[in-house]
Amino acid sequence: MLGYIVRRLFIMIPTLLAISVLVFVIIELPPGDYLESYVAELQSQGESIDPKRIEFLRQEYGFDKPMHERYIHWVWGMVQGDFGYSFEYRLPVRDVVGDKLFLTVIVSFFTVLFTWIMAFPIGVYSATHQYSWGDYGLTFIGLLGLATPNFLLALVLLYLANVWFGTSIGGLMDPQYLDQPWSWAKAQSVLEHLWIPVVVVGTSGTAAMIRRLRANLLDELEKQYVITARAKGLPPFRALLKYPLRMALNFFISDIGSILPSVFSGTALVAIVLSLPTTGPVLLAALQSQDMYLAGSFLMFLAVLTVIGVLLSDLALAALDPRIRLQGGTTR
Amino acid sequence: MTPPKADAGALRHWVSEEPFDPYSIEPLSPEQEHYYLASQWQLMWWKFKRHRLGVACGVFLLLMYASVLISEFLAPYNLHSRHTEFIYAPPQSVHLFHEGEFIGPFVYGTNYRLNMENLRREYTENRSEIYRIGLFCRGDTYSFWGIGRGSLHLICVAEGGSMFLLGTDRLGRDVLSRIIYGARISLTIGLLGITISFVLGIVIGGLAGYYGGVLDLLVQRLIEILQSFPHIPLWMALSAVLPVTWSPLLIFFGITIILGLLDWTGLARGVRSKLLALREEDYCMAAQLMGARTPRIIGRHLVPGFMSHLIASATLSIPTMVLGETALSFLGLGLRPPITSWGVLLNEAQNINVVALYPWLMLPVVPVVLIILAFSFFGDGLRDAADPYK
Numbered sequence: 001m002l003g004y005i006v007r008r009l010f011i012m013i014p015t016l017l018a019i020s021v022l023v024f025v026i027i028e029l030p031p032g033d034y035l036e037s038y039v040a041e042l043q044s045q046g047e048s049i050d051p052k053r054i055e056f057l058r059q060e061y062g063f064d065k066p067m068h069e070r071y072i073h074w075v076w077g078m079v080q081g082d083f084g085y086s087f088e089y090r091l092p093v094r095d096v097v098g099d100k101l102f103l104t105v106i107v108s109f110f111t112v113l114f115t116w117i118m119a120f121p122i123g124v125y126s127a128t129h130q131y132s133w134g135d136y137g138l139t140f141i142g143l144l145g146l147a148t149p150n151f152l153l154a155l156v157l158l159y160l161a162n163v164w165f166g167t168s169i170g171g172l173m174d175p176q177y178l179d180q181p182w183s184w185a186k187a188q189s190v191l192e193h194l195w196i197p198v199v200v201v202g203t204s205g206t207a208a209m210i211r212r213l214r215a216n217l218l219d220e221l222e223k224q225y226v227i228t229a230r231a232k233g234l235p236p237f238r239a240l241l242k243y244p245l246r247m248a249l250n251f252f253i254s255d256i257g258s259i260l261p262s263v264f265s266g267t268a269l270v271a272i273v274l275s276l277p278t279t280g281p282v283l284l285a286a287l288q289s290q291d292m293y294l295a296g297s298f299l300m301f302l303a304v305l306t307v308i309g310v311l312l313s314d315l316a317l318a319a320l321d322p323r324i325r326l327q328g329g330t331t332r
Numbered sequence: 333m334t335p336p337k338a339d340a341g342a343l344r345h346w347v348s349e350e351p352f353d354p355y356s357i358e359p360l361s362p363e364q365e366h367y368y369l370a371s372q373w374q375l376m377w378w379k380f381k382r383h384r385l386g387v388a389c390g391v392f393l394l395l396m397y398a399s400v401l402i403s404e405f406l407a408p409y410n411l412h413s414r415h416t417e418f419i420y421a422p423p424q425s426v427h428l429f430h431e432g433e434f435i436g437p438f439v440y441g442t443n444y445r446l447n448m449e450n451l452r453r454e455y456t457e458n459r460s461e462i463y464r465i466g467l468f469c470r471g472d473t474y475s476f477w478g479i480g481r482g483s484l485h486l487i488c489v490a491e492g493g494s495m496f497l498l499g500t501d502r503l504g505r506d507v508l509s510r511i512i513y514g515a516r517i518s519l520t521i522g523l524l525g526i527t528i529s530f531v532l533g534i535v536i537g538g539l540a541g542y543y544g545g546v547l548d549l550l551v552q553r554l555i556e557i558l559q560s561f562p563h564i565p566l567w568m569a570l571s572a573v574l575p576v577t578w579s580p581l582l583i584f585f586g587i588t589i590i591l592g593l594l595d596w597t598g599l600a601r602g603v604r605s606k607l608l609a610l611r612e613e614d615y616c617m618a619a620q621l622m623g624a625r626t627p628r629i630i631g632r633h634l635v636p637g638f639m640s641h642l643i644a645s646a647t648l649s650i651p652t653m654v655l656g657e658t659a660l661s662f663l664g665l666g667l668r669p670p671i672t673s674w675g676v677l678l679n680e681a682q683n684i685n686v687v688a689l690y691p692w693l694m695l696p697v698v699p700v701v702l703i704i705l706a707f708s709f710f711g712d713g714l715r716d717a718a719d720p721y722k
Contacts, residue, residue, distance in 0.1 A: 018557050026566075029573040147651065147704035149658050152678065152697050159687040257560070265564035269659055273682075283565055284663060287572035295572075299565055306560050 004318050012307055019303045020078070024071050027296040078300070084293040086286070093297045096282065101301055103172060104267060104278040106190075107197050108305075111263050112256065114202035115209055120252070122206075123213030128240060130218065142210045145203030150266050151273045154200045158274055161196060168193075172276045197274060201266035205259050216251045220244040250321050256313035260306050268302075376640055379717040386713020389706040396703065400516045406486050407509035408495060410472040411672060415494060415504040417444065421455050423499040423692050430462055437465045439495050452689070463493025499692035501680055510677055511696050517673035518654060519703070521588055525653040526646050528592025533599025534642070538630045540600070541607025548604070555597045563594060567656055571665045580671040587666050591653045602645055606638040640718035647711035651704040658700055674700050 039054065065073075077084060083093035122142070126135045161167040168174050172193050177186040220226070221244050229239040271280030279298050286295040360368065370378075381387060399406055415421075424439045441461030445454045471488040475481050489495035498507040540551035570590045574583055610616060611634065619629050635642075660666030661675025662682065669676060677696040680686065686693050 014553070015557055015560075018553065019561065022557070022561075026569050026573065029570075030575075143705060143708055144701070147655075147701045147708070149655060149662070149678070149697060149700060151659060151662055152681070152694060155681070155684060155687050156694075159684055162684075261560055261562045264562035268562065268565050268568075269663075272663060280565075284568065284665075287568055287665070290572070295569060299569055302562050302565055303560070306562065310560060 001318065005315060008311060008314060012311060015307060016304065017075075019307075020075050020300060021071070023296050023299045023303070024074060026299070027292040028067065030290055030292065074296075078297075083297045086291055086294040089294070093294050096294060097279075097297065097301065100277055100279050100282060101305075103276070104264075104271075104280075104302075105305065107172075107194065107201075107267050107271070107276070107278055108260070108263050108309075110194060110198045111201045111205070111267065112259065114198050115205045115259060115263075116252065118202065118206045119209035119213055123210045124217065124240075124245065124248075126210060126214045127217035127221065130214075139210070142207035146207035148203075150200050150204060150270050153203070154196060154270045154273045157196045157200060165192075172278070197267060197270045197276060200270050201263055204266055205262055208262075209255065209259060212255060213248060213252065217244060217248045220247050250317060253313050253320065254317050257310040260309040260313075264302050264306060372640070376717045380713055383713035383716060385709050386716075389710040390713070392706050393703075393710060396515060396699075396706075397519060399512070400519055403513050403516055404474040404476055404482070405484060407506075407512040408471065408485055408488055408497075409506040409509040410474055411510060411513045412505065412670070413472050413509075415496075415500060415506070417504070418442070418455075418494060418496060418500050419504045420453055420502060420690050421494075421496050421500045421504070422690075424457075424494075424496055426465065426497070435462065435464070438462050439465065439489060439493060441493060461493070463490040463495070465489055465495060498695050499690070501690075501693060507677075507692060507695060510672060511674070511699060514672045514674045514677050514696060515699065517584065517667065517671055518657065518675070518700070521584070521591070521657045521673065522650040522653045522707075524588045525591040525595065525657075526650050528589060529596040529599060529649070530642070530646050532592065532596035534603055534635065536596065537600030537603030538607060538635070541604035542611060542626060542630055542634075544608070551600065551604070555601060558594060558597045563652075563656070564659060566594060567591070567660055568663065568665055571660055580668050584667055584671055587657060587660065591656050595649060595653065598649060599642065599645060602642065603635075603638075606641070607634055610634050610637055641715070644711055644715035644718045647707060647714055650707045650711075654700065654704060654707075 074084065081094070083097070085091075086093050086096050089096050122138050126138055129135050173186060173189040174193075177183075177189050180186055221240075223244075226239060226244055229243065230236065234242070267278060268280035268283060270276070271278040272284050275281055279302065283295055283298045286292070286298065404410075421442065424442070426437050426439060428434065428437060430438070441458040441463065443456045443458045445456070446452075447454050465487055466489075467487055468484060469488045470483045471485040473481055473483040487495075496506050496508070498511070500506055501510070536551055540548040567590060570593075571587055574586045578586065607630070616629060616633060619633050624632075657666055657673060658675035658678060661673055662678045664679060667673050667676050674696040678694070678700075681693045681696075
C-alpha cells in the first residue's frame, strides 16, 4: 500500500507540471504586457506613477526576460508558496485567495456528498427495475437536471429561498457574520446558505452519475455469481446487497475523478451568480480586468484541488479493492 | 438421378453430375435476403426506427434546424425592432372568445400606466380593443439572406395592435422573435464546435491508437490532464483572452474554436481504443501488405468500422457545448450583441430583479432545455442503433 501511495504521488508531479504549462500559456496569451496597460490606465486617470512601484513589479515578474525564464520563475515561486502579485487588489495573490479556497472546498465537498446521496438509491432502483416506468421517470428527471442551465436554476432557487425562508440574498452567510471569526452561529448560517449551490451543482452531476451507476450495476447483475446466488435460494434483496452492490460501490469512489472537475466548473459558475465568496467570482473579475496572474493562480489552484481529489479517491479505492493495489496501475 | 449400385465389394465413390446450386438447399426468403444483403447503415436505420423517442427527437431537431433557415418569416417582429411604448411588457395572452362570442384568435389592446409609488410599469388589458391575429400577413420588412427583401410573416396582428406573446425586454423588443432569431447562433455553434472536436478527436486519437508507443503515451497524458481540468473556468479564461477589438463575428468563431478545442478528448479516447483493437485485424494487415499508406488505412479501412459509434457519441456531447456557450454568454464572456444567441438573451436575466419582476425574460431557457433533452435522447437512440449486430 505504501509503495502504491508513493508511486501515485510521483505520477502527480508531471501532471501538475503539464497543467502549469497550460495555465501559463493562457496567462501569456493576451497581447501586450500587463505593466504597459497598467501604466496606461494610471495615466489616463491622471494619477502619477511611482517609478519605484513599476520597477518593483517589473522585477517581480521579470518582464524583460524571455518567456521560459518567466515560466520557471513563476513555477519556482509557487513551489515556495509565492503565488505572485495581484494588480487589481494590490496584494500578494496568497492573501486574496485565503478563505475563498477553503469555502470552495466546503461547497464542493457537500456537492459531491449530495450527488452520492441522490444518485445511489436512484441508480440502484433504476438498475433493478430496468425499463419500468420508475426507471424512465427517474432517468428523465435526472436528464432534466442536466439540461437546465445551472446559473438560472441558482437564480430561481435564490429568489424562492428569499421569499419562502427569508434567506439573505447572495453570499454564503448572513451579512453580520462577514469578517467574523468562525463560530457555531456562523457555521449554521453558512449551512443555511449552502444548500442552494449544493443542490444546483449537484443536480447536474447526479444525472450522469445515475446513468453510470445503472450501467455498472446492470453489468454486475448479469454475471454468473448473481445467478448462482439466486439459484441457491438467497433472497433477491440479499443477493443484490451482498456482492453486486459492493462491486458497484468501488465504481462510486473511482468516479469521483470524473465528477470533481464538473463540480468545480459548476461551483465556479453558480458562485458567480450567487456571489458566493468562493473562487468563481474572483476568477471572473480577474479575467475581466485581465489581472492574469491572479486568474492563473486560481486556475492552478482549481487544477491542484482536482488532482488531489482524484488522488484521494484513488487511494480510497486502493484501500477498498486489493486488485488495484496489487497491479499497481492507475484506476483511469 | 440414379441411385448408386451396390457392388459386390466396396461401395463405389459417386458424384452427381448435375450442376450444384447452393440456393436449392437453403433458399432465402425475400425478407431474409433483404436483411442479409443490407448495408451497415441500413441496419442501423432499421434499428434506430424502433427507438420511438429517438426518432421523435430527431424530427424535432430537424424542424428546429429548418426553422433557422426562415427565422425572418417565423418571427412576428424583427430582431432589433423596438417598441418604445412597450418596455418590459408582460406576455399577452391569446383569446378566442370576446364576451361569449367567438371571434377567432385575437389579443386585446394594452393600457399602460406608470405606478408613481414604486415606479413600476403596469400594463393592463384594454378589453374594448380587439386585434385579430392573422396568418401570412405583412409586417416588419427584413432582408432575407441577402437575396431580397420581404415583409411576409407567419403570424402577425391586425394594424395598430401589438402582439408580444412572450413579453418584451428592457428596450421593448419582442422576446419571442428574439428567441427565434437566437436559435440561429445557438444551434450552429454546437454543430461547428462538434465538427472541430470531431476532426481533432479522429486525427489525434487515430494517430495515437495506430502508432502507439511514445505518441500514444503523450496523447493519453494530455487527455487525462484536459479531462481533469474544470472546463468552465478554462473556457472562461480562454474567452477572456479574445481581444476586445474583435468584431462580434470573429468572437463567435473564437468561442466556437474554444469550445471545440477542449472537447475532443472523449472522442479521441474512443477512437484510440477502437483503433487499438481493430489494427490487429487481418484486413488491416492485408491492407498494409498491399502497400497502403497509414492515412489510407486509418481513413479508408479502420474509421468506417466505428464511424457510427463516433457519430453517436459526438451527438451526445453537443449539449455540453450548447450549455457552455449559454453559460459563457450569460457571464458576458461569450458572444456579444448584436449577435444574438440564447445565452446572450439570458444575459439580460442576470440579476435577481428579473426573476422577481420580469420572469418572462428567463424564457429563452426553455428552448435550451428542449434542445439539450432532444440531443440526449436522439444520441441515445443513435448509440443503441450504432451496433446493429447486437
